[in-house]
Amino acid sequence: MLPVYYIAHDIISSLGFNSEENAQNLFANRGGIEKMTDSYFLPESFCASKVDDERLENSFNAIKNKSEFTRFEKLILCSVSNALAKTNIDINSRETLIIISSTKGNIDLLEEKKKHRFESDRVNLWKSAVMVQHFFNSPNKPIIISHACISGVAAQIVAKRHIESGQYKNVVVVGSDMVTPFVASGFQSFMALSPNPCKPFDKTRDGLSLGEGVATIILSSDKSKLESESVFTLLSGSITNDANHISGPSRNGEGLYLAIQNTLKEDPDTKIDFINAHGTATVYNDEMESIAFCRSGLTDVPVNSFKGYIGHTLGAAGVIETVMSILSMENNLLVKSLGYDSCGITHPLNIITTNRHAEINSCLKVASGFGGCNAAVLIQKQPR
């Protein structure tokens, strides 16, 4: 079986415009969630983590061509360009595939005021994919995954399978979503938004904070493309369904438990050094995760959620949080789970309450979403 390596990555979020800047703020435990009072998004105030518009424009101006791009597409183009600049992987090669992960893409183009700025089919995800393909002059049609909040983890699993089957040597996985009136009002209608920055796994948690951003991961079967000191391998992964409820997580964590079991099945003795949870800070999600981790015998493993830093970035979350996990592994730093004070789940976990150094050679990253979907990946670090 062909091994699949993490070759390069990038993040653009409220914490910064590249992986390094994101790491700096993350390791300093600085969160990017702010109170939003602009009634464009919601009649009432809420909390969200936003990408700075001016910096995005500046970054984009450095790479732009003569086509017009939407904000969603600019995020993707900037991040993919950043990641590609770190490697000699040829995006113009038939051996390189782009996979885009997003829940809502250009959904803001449905707004009355924005409707006429672009052609009417631009609201489609496939249309954004065409724009991205042309921008990078890629010979392959990008694959698009739109599978709720597991999209970014699922995209890595789909990428791995496309490399293992021998169809492609390299896959550029990019996950992006934005904070829009559409998603803000939707989550608010579910009463899922906290009025304060979210507090994953905490006793007083009362909902999620929305976030936006983009991240890119370049996966390859070719280790010689690597430039980092350590080798990160995507060992295994699995996607499952709870078959329980379309908008509520399963009571016994069955789907997530199964995804974890499938992920660990190839090597059941794998020692997991760190778990990066989905940890949205809704009452039900965090409780469900704690049950699934407990059933998997993982209650002692240090665990955090990055949602306290950047909110829930939806289709980007799985990619952004995987990069943050790799950055943690690279620095052997277990990063504090921001927003957590005291245990608010029935199956207590080993939540990371302050930054501490530890040898991290393996990481389990999980995600869950509407539609009952769950996903898990196992990442391993080895010296080069």
Add this chain to the structure above:
Amino acid sequence: MKLQISKYCMVNGGQILIDGETVFLDKSRENFKEFIIEAYKQKYITYPKFFKMDNLAKLGFVASELLLRDVMDRNIPKAEMGIILANRSSSLDTDEKYQKTITPGEDYFPSPSVFVYTLPNIAIGEICIRNKILGENTFFISEHFDSDMLCNYVIQLFIKKAVSSCLTGWLEFKNDEYFAFLMLIEAHTESDKIIFDADTVNELYKRF
């Protein structure tokens, strides 16, 4: 690895076909909603949650019911059964309906029961709930039906033992235009069944 199309279902233009044979025809209905409710009744489906679903989920649900009827009694392992679907318009039909509920002004009233269907994979979730299917599930978006990509991916899932059976195909709904093409894929054990590969699937899709 040799795989077979154990059964396939198509829904389009007032007609439902199973393995190429028409099993329901009603071109008299004015819109999809009336057509699909009529199909639901005449095909003796009983599942009250059906009426709460959006159009994309209703389409996938009725197609999957007719496809999986008889099949699910065969003791297929539910944790090894996958659902891999694709379409062109994602959930945009419902997205547009939802957007109307959040137009600033007096009519502003975002509804959670509409919002939840603004994700295409909810249609997969509904089929999973109905049949207790726990396996691999992924929703892809592509401009046109891409049999190469979809078939190669499903074959890879079998090779990697991520699934031992799989519901796959195209599930598209936009502005009352609909097209469902769902197939049940299993290991090739019955000589009279069509072999599952990209060319065959493309031919079936085009023939309709």
